[in-house]
Amino acid sequence: DTAVSQTPKYLVTQMGNDKSIKCEQNLGHDTMYWYKQDSKKFLKIMFSYNNKELIINETVPNRFSPKSPDKAHLNLHINSLELGDSAVYFCASSEGLAGLPNTGELFFGEGSRLTVL
């Protein structure tokens, strides 16, 4: 039974399109995240939600809009896709805030590889 699941795993689309990636966690965690793994392989935080409230919003173009209908779901919608958006996007969740000892352990989904042509 997958703890953090995200769909789709692979997404190939044209520039200018709008796409969404969905994420669900069944761990009962209060905090969820979207990370982007770029071409240099760094994992960078994009957004973090705690109980459906946005708590971290890094310098991300406003074409990216997270939506959290409930604390078990955090979806990522991307408008007007650009070539530079090609990356692997990871959803994650944690009991407490990531980086805190004990409760901050992140549980990641399998990743969604987005390719923009």
Add this chain to the structure above:
Amino acid sequence: DQQVKQNSPSLSVQEGRISILNCDYTNSMFDYFLWYKKYPAEGPTFLISISSIKDKNEDGRFTVFLNKSAKHLSLHIVPSQPGDSAVYFCAASGSGSARQLTFGSGTQLTVLP
């Protein structure tokens, strides 16, 4: 400006030998450090952590060493097994603006049978 650096993108080790993965950081506000392990087509999974009040933490075959003065930590795996072949990410967090987890770029470990 990358605050967590893993300068070796890859490392190959013979089965049974020790694997040493290195990580350097620049932010002196970091006080908690973690290692995550990632297999292909899977998300990273937590492996081991260390608080800045310690200089060593051991969990089975995995030991993390922290040298605060050098702003350096390392992960030792001994003995290395083929199943340890994966990408290892170093991550760090701290107080204030450093609270969110910052990841390095990862090191691909290959353990040769």
